[in-house]
Amino acid sequence: MLEKFSEQDRDVVKFLREQASTLLTKTYDTDYNLLRWAQGYNHNADEALVHLTRHLKFRKYYDLDNIHERKSDPILEKYFPLGLVGPTGKDNKLLVVECAGRIDLQGILLAVQLNTFLTQRFRFQERMLSEINRMERENGSQSSVTYILDLEGLKLDSKLLNVVTGPYRILWASVYSNYPEWIDEMLVVNAPSFIAMLWKAIAPLLPERTRNKVKIFSGSSDWKAEVLKRCTPESVPVHWGGTKVDKNGDTKCREILNIPNDLIPKTLYWVPTPEAPKFSDLTKIVIVSGGNHVVTFRVPFSKDPISIAINRFCERTYSMAVYHSDDDGAIDLDLHQMNDWAPDFDYPGMPTVDRVIAPIPGGGIVKVKFGNEQAWFRSLPVYYRISFVNACDQPIAYECIAPTAA
Template structure:
């Protein structure tokens, strides 16, 4: 793990530097050398409008997670080999250039089989796969900030090509995908500058009307939607061709888009996880709960010391 040293920059004004110093002092017991940069702390200040009463407990919670078994400071040192990753490929490319201080990430939103992923893998496994990618983005940003002295962020392009409108999509928007979005908002504050939706289908207004109320206000303000007609031209006004995926090239084009990215593979529906506790767990040892998206419930357990709880 490389410690990316603190980089005081003329791009940070005196007021922000004073707030960064104050915040650093308030979380110094939890702060790790790796995460301790001016720009990382500045992101928390920007995301919460310099409200220290709001920032400090949330940042301490994030820093505690970084030190936990998740080992966030070093997770990006390892290979990208989570079983989820072949179904949810990385889209991190390079700097957008046309949008200053911005690094491009392209997600194959329309092609990714999210329903299959959610029914093949546990939420914990999916979360760990996403954390790896988020930490990789954060590290790329930190490296650029060290190199340039300017704050960087992610242009998160969501390619909606192939997106289908059905009840599964609505269920995911209101449930698991909403939870993942909330996690990113809470723990990776101001990491993403904009969400750029390209090749949006005709039913995007219906999808947006469902998704918009579920998203935090600051996230909603970052969304840019490009329809099916002119998105290829419009995206080239925001990012250089070398930052955009070559699989966007059409046969009539001469290699306009240059970034080589792997295509996500579909989930084999015969491999989806299926379990009936009535068949796999002895009677009296399970309790079934119905928990609505965004809600919570609990179970009281009486356990003996050294016993494992599953």
């Protein structure tokens, strides 16, 4: 495909491929995947490489190439569905519909742990990326998504603003920092009268390039005509302005789009377990604004796979990263001198105690960093419990070295 690119595109794509060759996998290494990183950072090759490298490490940490093999979470499948409709029929674009106005956002936070939430979203992102890559192979041109965010049914309550500007925003930031240029346009339809208040709170938190892709339409506007400017009628379900119905004649195509209508029953809300206890049973640290807290471990070497098991809880946005070295002298090394096995990302505060189990490269020195870099004034309480387990999820011996704050 490189022969179809501009000279500037070709130069940056070749640079990224050469510099990231040890991290690129066969699945992910396509010309258009690399081009998206060049476009997302205005063809600044060095800046694009920094973010691509971080993403490729994140891909390995989350095993994104194989995330489709993980089971879908039944609660999120039913109550927080995302709908991949199919090609738009125009300009090699893919149509996705999210009925966000019908989602019980507060119930999701109370029912689902963070890692489950992220895994479900990244499963969907990888499914979309796979379809985008297929369309690019078949049609020989770059593909991206026309995203309909339908707010029909959204009600204003006291918790909505906190959810939208907190966990929901961080989720989208995480998605966009790992999947640049995947959205061509986002059409926010059936926007309620209070959308101006929400947008005023959200817009400053979004990159300008992302903001410019968002078009907002009230329920009384002719937004269906706007949809059909971007899609052929037969590609769009009748409910959103097209002529498409599913095999049952459903105008919302619920055979492929699961549209939630109910609140999540409280019986499905998360409750503490031995694997993820209540937060008061975890170790508490308080991180000053702009600071971080590092916990260091010495893990014995083993021929068998070793995973790190992390419980974490925080009420506000925090960052986390995992660093590794097989050199015992790394105890005294700064973090930037070690391998950031799980690169530094922001995570949303949620009311559930999370549990993450992820493989590490092996024994040696492991450092886990929690950060409060976003805060200007407020300190941040973070609760955690960290251990190491074998392939059977059985604990193994390790040494915890005194944590440090910075």
